[in-house]
Amino acid sequence: MIEAYLIHILILICIYIVLAVSLDLTVGFAGMLNMGHVAFFGIGAYTSALLTLGGTPFLPALIAGAIMAGIAGFVLSLPTTKLKGDYLAVATLGFAFIIESVLKNWVSLTRGPLGLPGIPRPEFFGITVSSQLGYLIFSAVVMAICVFLIVRVEKSPFGRMLEATRDDEVAASTLGKDVYKTKAIALTVSAFFAGIAGSLYAHYISFIDPTTFSLLEVILLFSIIIVGGLGSSKGAIVGAIILLILPEPLRFLGFPSSIVGPARQILYALILLLILYFRPKGIFGRVELGES
Amino acid sequence: MNTKQPDTILEFNNVSKHFGGVKAVRNCSFYVKKGQITGLIGPNGAGKTTAFNLITGLLKTNSGNIIFMNEDITDKPTHYIANKGLARTFQKVRLFDNLTIEENLLLAKHHPGENFFKSFFFTRKPSKSLLKKVKQVVNLVGLTKPLSTLTSELSYGQKRLVELARALMMDYKLLMLDEPTAGVNPFIRKRLKVLLRKLRSQGKTILLIEHDMDFVMSLSDEVIVLDAGKKLMADKPGKVRKNKKVLEAYLGK
Ligand SMILES: Nc1ncnc2c1ncn2[C@@H]1O[C@H](COP(=O)(O)OP(=O)(O)OP(=O)(O)O)[C@@H](O)[C@H]1O
Ligand SMILES: [Mg+2]
Numbered sequence: 315m316i317e318a319y320l321i322h323i324l325i326l327i328c329i330y331i332v333l334a335v336s337l338d339l340t341v342g343f344a345g346m347l348n349m350g351h352v353a354f355f356g357i358g359a360y361t362s363a364l365l366t367l368g369g370t371p372f373l374p375a376l377i378a379g380a381i382m383a384g385i386a387g388f389v390l391s392l393p394t395t396k397l398k399g400d401y402l403a404v405a406t407l408g409f410a411f412i413i414e415s416v417l418k419n420w421v422s423l424t425r426g427p428l429g430l431p432g433i434p435r436p437e438f439f440g441i442t443v444s445s446q447l448g449y450l451i452f453s454a455v456v457m458a459i460c461v462f463l464i465v466r467v468e469k470s471p472f473g474r475m476l477e478a479t480r481d482d483e484v485a486a487s488t489l490g491k492d493v494y495k496t497k498a499i500a501l502t503v504s505a506f507f508a509g510i511a512g513s514l515y516a517h518y519i520s521f522i523d524p525t526t527f528s529l530l531e532v533i534l535l536f537s538i539i540i541v542g543g544l545g546s547s548k549g550a551i552v553g554a555i556i557l558l559i560l561p562e563p564l565r566f567l568g569f570p571s572s573i574v575g576p577a578r579q580i581l582y583a584l585i586l587l588l589i590l591y592f593r594p595k596g597i598f599g600r601v602e603l604g605e606s
Numbered sequence: 607m608n609t610k611q612p613d614t615i616l617e618f619n620n621v622s623k624h625f626g627g628v629k630a631v632r633n634c635s636f637y638v639k640k641g642q643i644t645g646l647i648g649p650n651g652a653g654k655t656t657a658f659n660l661i662t663g664l665l666k667t668n669s670g671n672i673i674f675m676n677e678d679i680t681d682k683p684t685h686y687i688a689n690k691g692l693a694r695t696f697q698k699v700r701l702f703d704n705l706t707i708e709e710n711l712l713l714a715k716h717h718p719g720e721n722f723f724k725s726f727f728f729t730r731k732p733s734k735s736l737l738k739k740v741k742q743v744v745n746l747v748g749l750t751k752p753l754s755t756l757t758s759e760l761s762y763g764q765k766r767l768v769e770l771a772r773a774l775m776m777d778y779k780l781l782m783l784d785e786p787t788a789g790v791n792p793f794i795r796k797r798l799k800v801l802l803r804k805l806r807s808q809g810k811t812i813l814l815i816e817h818d819m820d821f822v823m824s825l826s827d828e829v830i831v832l833d834a835g836k837k838l839m840a841d842k843p844g845k846v847r848k849n850k851k852v853l854e855a856y857l858g859k
Pocket of ligand 1: 630654657
């Protein structure tokens with residue numbers, strides 16, 4: 315029992331690490347206040363779930379989920395890369411709101427608030443990942459690959475260009491860098507990996523509904539990367555671990571679940587405020603939110 | 607004087623720019639000749655920085671056109687103009703504050719790993735020849751801090767030097783400096799003068815906004831005077847110095 319519980323938390327941590335590290339690519343590296351990450355998470359989850367429910371094998375469905383999320387990221391980048399700071403935040407938040415409402419209201423496709431039950435466990439190369447432990451290993455491998463790729467990008471000259479764009483867009487453009495294109499790529503790639511996380515989530519929980527991808531989730535994601543420190547994948551990883559474990563004791567205090575949910579949100583918000591107040595650069599961070 | 611010549615590298619033709627009711631640049635024309643230092647002076651608010659921003663595509667013109675190396679670059683994207691060979695610094699220093707001196711300078715050069723799809727195969731570590739170039743430029747401007755210093759940790763004067771060094775790293779055809787001596791000590795100022803002369807002797811073209819009259823007059827081959835968004839005159843420094851209209855513009859009538 316306790317083992318199953320531990321494995322459950324670890325699987326969620328893997329999924330949230332992918333989400334956080336990919337979100338940090340836009341927020342921490344490109345300096346874009348991207349509040350729409352949860353929408354890409356949802357698009358990946360729904361795409362992958364619907365495809366497998368319709369008979370598509372798991373791996374193509376996972377990749378399709380990532381690509382759909384990436385396309386959504388690219389589309390969102392078109393009207394928004396010229397927006398600065400708060401305006402970008404509002405626009406991407408609006409986007410997340412739209413996606414949430416599409417998931418709720420396009421009933422013929424998504425079944426709306428009823429959600430999608432019975433999402434199959436991954437099956438590829440003749441293996442079915444059906445056990446909890448198997449899924450943990452599978453998500454850990456996917457997470458490691460995603461983190462490796464994102465970190466590789468961040469540590470490359472392209473990553474340096476992202477950081478230059480974050481620190482001073484005008485200066486970067488006078489050095490001949492196409493900052494809008496750079497930001498569009500960052501948002502697309504970030505969304506792509508959020509889509510992978512979405513697929514991982516859907517096939518683990520086996521049931522998704524629009525509430526999973528609500529705007530409340532944005533607070534958790536931002537808390538993770540801010541606690542860990544922006545512009546640091548190490549920070550995003552540590553942040554995900556801390557924030558997923560911290561509220562767990564709430565479960566064991568014997569509160570009814572109607573209180574545990576809101577209490578968890580309050581806890582996240584509290585941690586976020588404390589960090590912003592006492593240690594604005596987070597645990598490993600180098601940059602502050604909206605510094606430049 | 608100051609008309610279009612065969613060796614003109616930059617033409618600023620009848621350009622206007624207003625911000626709401628403020629006419630920052632008014633049907634203004636001037637020309638920059640290849641291989642020389644051109645001074646751009648004028649009282650506060652004359653429109654000098656606005657002219658720079660129009661040339662580099664950071665601001666869009668209301669009318670007129672700008673020709674750089676025989677190509678119409680009016681309202682083209684900033685990065686496009688920069689890649690054509692236009693390097694500049696800013697009146698208020700603009701650096702990448704969370705990056706080191708070295709990284710700030712490296713960004714002035716294009717790297718194959720800046721292409722996203724190729725980025726997986728490159729680290730940020732510079733090649734030997736590139737690092738050599740960085741060190742050379744750093745020495746040239748007289749910057750003594752270690753290359754690994756974050757630029758946010760530098761003094762204002764040092765920041766200006768990093769910004770200048772970064773511009774020099776580019777493969778530029780025209781270097782535009784917006785008040786390079788503002789806020790730097792007399793020692794660096796002298797050094798800067800020597801440096802700009804050296805660049806000119808290497809055939810570089812420089813357009814220089816400057817309030818320090820001795821500095822700009824002793825360096826420039828030609829001086830353009832802006833006042834209230836218009837060209838007041840353009841001539842050899844000696845002539846500009848003695849001109850009554852210029853004195854009036856600076857002192858107010
Ligand atoms: N972005 C802007 N928005 C509104 N007004 C502006 C803007 N930029 C410049 N101006 C106005 O345009 C006029 C010209 O400004 P500009 O900065 O070009 O002058 P300058 O010659 O560089 O002056 P200084 O020597 O003080 O740097 C000024 O009246 C200024 O207030
Ligand atoms: Mg100015």
